[in-house]
Amino acid sequence: xxxxxxxxxxxxxxxxxxxxxxxxxxxxxxxIIGPVMVGPSSSHTAGACRIGLFARGMLGSTxxxxxxxxxxxxxxxxxxHGTDRAIAGGLLGYQPDDERLRGAVDDAxxxxxxxxxxxxxxxxxxxxxxxxxxxxxxxxxxTVIGSSLGAGRIxxxxxxxxxxxxxxxxxxxxxxAQDKPGMINAVTGALAAEEVxxxxxRVSRRQKGGDAIHIYELDAPASAAALxxxxxxxxVKHARAIDRVS
Amino acid sequence: xxxxxxxxxxxxxxxxxxxLGEAALRAEVEAGLRTREQVEHSLQRALDVMRQAxxxxxxxxxxxxxxxxxxxxxKLANAKGPLRGTLFTEVLANAxxxxxxxxxxxxxxxxxTAGGAGVLPGLLFGLAKSNTLDDKTLIRGLAAAGLVGAVxxxxxxxxxxxxxxxxxxxxxxxxxxxxxxEVLGGDAETALHxxxxxxxxxxxxxxxxxxxxxxxxxxxxxxxxxxxxxAGIEMALAGVRFPIPVDEVIDTMGEIGRSMDVRYRxxxxxxxxxxxxxxxxAKARLVELKGPKAK
Numbered sequence: 197x198x199x200x201x202x203x204x205x206x207x208x209x210x211x212x213x214x215x216x217x218x219x220x221x222x223x224x225x226x227x228i229i230g231p232v233m234v235g236p237s238s239s240h241t242a243g244a245c246r247i248g249l250f251a252r253g254m255l256g257s258t259x260x261x262x263x264x265x266x267x268x269x270x271x272x273x274x275x276x277h278g279t280d281r282a283i284a285g286g287l288l289g290y291q292p293d294d295e296r297l298r299g300a301v302d303d304a305x306x307x308x309x310x311x312x313x314x315x316x317x318x319x320x321x322x323x324x325x326x327x328x329x330x331x332x333x334x335x336x337x338x339t340v341i342g343s344s345l346g347a348g349r350i351x352x353x354x355x356x357x358x359x360x361x362x363x364x365x366x367x368x369x370x371x372x373a374q375d376k377p378g379m380i381n382a383v384t385g386a387l388a389a390e391e392v393x394x395x396x397x398r399v400s401r402r403q404k405g406g407d408a409i410h411i412y413e414l415d416a417p418a419s420a421a422a423l424x425x426x427x428x429x430x431x432v433k434h435a436r437a438i439d440r441v442s
Numbered sequence: 443x444x445x446x447x448x449x450x451x452x453x454x455x456x457x458x459x460x461x462l463g464e465a466a467l468r469a470e471v472e473a474g475l476r477t478r479e480q481v482e483h484s485l486q487r488a489l490d491v492m493r494q495a496x497x498x499x500x501x502x503x504x505x506x507x508x509x510x511x512x513x514x515x516x517k518l519a520n521a522k523g524p525l526r527g528t529l530f531t532e533v534l535a536n537a538x539x540x541x542x543x544x545x546x547x548x549x550x551x552x553x554x555t556a557g558g559a560g561v562l563p564g565l566l567f568g569l570a571k572s573n574t575l576d577d578k579t580l581i582r583g584l585a586a587a588g589l590v591g592a593v594x595x596x597x598x599x600x601x602x603x604x605x606x607x608x609x610x611x612x613x614x615x616x617x618x619x620x621x622x623x624e625v626l627g628g629d630a631e632t633a634l635h636x637x638x639x640x641x642x643x644x645x646x647x648x649x650x651x652x653x654x655x656x657x658x659x660x661x662x663x664x665x666x667x668x669x670x671x672x673a674g675i676e677m678a679l680a681g682v683r684f685p686i687p688v689d690e691v692i693d694t695m696g697e698i699g700r701s702m703d704v705r706y707r708x709x710x711x712x713x714x715x716x717x718x719x720x721x722x723x724a725k726a727r728l729v730e731l732k733g734p735k736a737k
Contacts, residue, residue, distance in 0.1 A: 223595050225470045225588035226484050228554050228617075229562075232491050235544030236507065236656040238556040273654035273710075276508050276728060278547050298547045324603075346601045347555060 231348045231442070233292045239325050240270065240277035243344025245297060246441040248286020250352055250364050251329040251340040253438030259331035262287055262304075262311045268324035270344075271315035283327060284311050292348065292442075322353070348442060358409040359400055364441040366395050366413035369423070374431035375401050375408040382429050383410060390422035407433065445469060446596045448634050448688045451589060455630035462620060462630040463582030466589035485581045488551045492540065492563035495550050499539025506545035508727040510657045515539035518665075529572045533668040537564030541661040554591040554600040557656045558614035560664030562587050565618040565671050566625065575625050583621035590620045590637055597689065598696025602649035603708040605699025611660070611667035612644030612695065618671035619678070628679060638684040638691045640674030645691075646698055648706035650713025653724030659714055 233242040252258065264283050266274050274280060278297065285300030287309065296303065304311045318328060323343035330339045341354035352362040355370065362368055369387070373379050380399060387394060393415040401408040418426075418437040426435045445451045455465040471478050498504070502516025518535035525531045537560035544550045544559055553562045566583050569575060591600065594613045599605035606612075619640040623633035644667070652658045684691070705712030714720050 223592040224473070224475065225466060225481065225585060225592065226476075228588040228591035228595065228600075229485060229488050229584050230551055230553075232487065232549060232551050233556065234547050235550050235556050235559075236547060238552045241547070241556070242552070269654065273728070276653060276655040278507055281547070293549055295549060346603065348552060 227347065231292060233348060234278075234282075234295060234297045237277045238348040239344045239346045240274060240279045241282045241297070242292040242348035243325065243346075243350050244270070244274070244279045244282040244327065245286040245290065245292045246348070246350045246364055247327055247340070247342035247344065247352070248283040248329065249289070249291070249441040250286075250342060250350070250362070250438060251331055251338065252287050252289060253441070254338045254340055254355065254370065254436060255331045255333055255336060256436065257333065258288060258307070259309060259333050261332040262309065263330040264311060264313045265316040265318070265328040265330075266313065267316055267318045267322055267326040267328070270325050270327055279327075280313050283329070284309075287311065287329075287331070323351070326353075350442065355409065357402060360409065360411050361398060362411055362413070366415070367417040367440050368438045369410075369412040369414060369418050369426070370434075370436045370438065371410040371412075371426060371432055372407050372434045373410060373429070374433070375405055376431060379408065379431055380410065383412070383426055383432070386425040386429060387412065387414075387418070387422055390419055390425060392416065392418050392422050445589065445593060448590065448593050448637070448692070451593075452630050452634055460630075461582065461586070461624055461628075462589060462633045463584075463586035463624040465630065466585040467582070469589070470585070481585075482581055485584045486577065488553075488584060489577055489580055491549055491551050492553075493567065495540045495543040495548060496536045496563060496567055497539075498548060499541075499543045500535060504542050504546040504548070506542070506655075506657050507547060508653070508655055508657060510652065510655070510723065510727060511545050511661045512542050514661070515542050529568050530669065530672060532571060533564045533568040533672060534665040535564075536567050537561055537664040537668040538661060540564060541664045545655075545657050545661060553587070554595070554613055554617065555602070555610050557602060557651075557660050558610040558664065558667070560661070561611055561614035561667040561671065562618045562621060564664065564668040565622055568668075569622060569625055573626065579625050583625040586624040586633060587617035587621040590617045593689070594692055594695070597692045599699050605696065606647060606702045606706050607649040607660075607663055608641075608644050608647040608695050609699050610649065611663045612641060612647050614664070615644055615667040615671040615674070616641040616692075618668065619674040622671060622675040623678060626675075626679065632678050634688045635682065635684050636671075636674045636678035638674075638686065638688040639677045639682060640671050641688075641691050641695060642684065642686070643670045643673065645695060648702065648713045649708045650706060650715045651708065651710060652715050652720045653728050654708065654710040654715070655724070655727075658720075658723075
């Protein structure tokens with residue numbers, strides 16, 4: 197049930213009739229009467245803010261430095277739609293309905309966050325409303341590519357070069373671990389031990405035997421204990437819990 | 443929400459002797475994600491945000507990010523034409539108000555999208571004033587509207603980039619028509635004829651915003667969308683019955699959207715956006731905006 201309602205908006209964003217046919221016709225009233233958001237555009241403002249929020253979640257806190265690369269329609273009309281302010285707001289932890297979004301670029305500067313905006317043409321196939329965010333803090337660096345699909349819905353498509361598919365509608369656990377047999381078992385076992393239920397999962401890698409990225413969409417946020425449990429697994433290099441952003 | 447057909451929803455409502463909005467609320471709860479209280483709570487919040495946006499927009503001191511729109515809701519709130527002081531003018535003022543708040547990066551409720559967010563609150567709060575309706579009634583109106591929007595999402599589209607403006611302010615007007623009949627106490631069948639009678643009037647409407655911004659003509663299309671919904675409601679309540687079933691009208695909206703040239707789907711490549719003045723205004727505003735930051 198849950199899965200159906202959350203995949204539906206993605207189907208709406210896909211223009212192919214074929215994908216539509218695979219998905220059951222389920223839409224919540226609250227997808228239609230909502231979200232409550234700062235204008236002017238559910239895709240260019242609310243969705244952009246959520247991509248910023250997700251990237252902030254990946255870093256774990258407000259970045260010191262952020263490179264915001266705008267692709268496609270985000271580059272063409274983003275400034276007029278406040279896309280720059282919305283992403284900056286997301287990086288500061290503002291939600292899509294937070295009126296502070298209007299002044300978020302200035303707020304970032306005041307907080308000493310160096311945000312640089314650039315228009316770009318990302319290689320490969322990307323949705324017209326896409327941004328690549330490269331955030332840095334201390335020695336940490338994370339790169340996230342996300343697309344805004346319309347009606348405020350987003351899809352994170354790449355994290356640090358790994359292809360992913362994250363809607364942000366669920367709390368997520370992102371793990372980078374050695375690519376070897378038994379890793380999924382170890383992680384899901386650790387989650388089960390803490391009674392965290394998995395809604396969806398996906399594992400991918402750039403090359404065999406290197407590192408793999410695990411994405412677990414969860415029914416409830418991973419507890420501190422569950423996160424600690426996962427981090428203690430010997431082959432796990434990083435683990436990050438991110439709350440839902442929509 | 444389990445419905446992909448308004449006809450099905452009508453049959454259910456008729457069998458149970460309930461209104462369209464009540465049927466929508468029951469279906470949402472039966473889908474199992476939220477309790478009735480949670481759904482009503484979320485819709486109450488939506489209502490509160492809509493009410494505030496109307497109040498803010500009608501003051502007339504807002505300008506959009508680009509400076510192209512703002513201040514027109516205030517003019518309608520003090521209208522001088524032959525319809526001044528009527529529900530009609532009230533709906534126009536409210537719809538403009540919400541869209542002006544949206545264009546100025548204020549808080550609104552996407553219904554179904556931000557670009558079409560003025561129509562439904564414009565109409566509902568117009569009726570709330572003229573007919574003294576309480577929030578409980580208005581929430582049922584929102585639910586009826588949500589049901590219509592959900593069926594449009596499944597059978598057609600709610601995105602200007604996919605289906606033109608008929609999928610945004612057109613769908614919003616159809617949603618508002620259902621909401622209007624609901625809050626006025628009309629039955630589900632009448633509500634669905636209001637939807638069909640409204641949507642037949644917005645079929646084919648293109649999405650042609652200047653510079654791709656949600657400003658011109660979007661702000662004004664919300665007002666005219668409200669007018670279209672009033673027409674549909676008035677005809678349906680008078681007993682007019684549209685001969686094409688409502689689901690088929692929605693399918694038609696989807697079919698027209700799919701065959702619409704890409705210039706008319708939010709790309710600013712055609713329609714008003716491509717007029718000499720449209721291009722000139724958009725260019726001037728975008729250059730001005732990008733000046734200090736981008737290259």
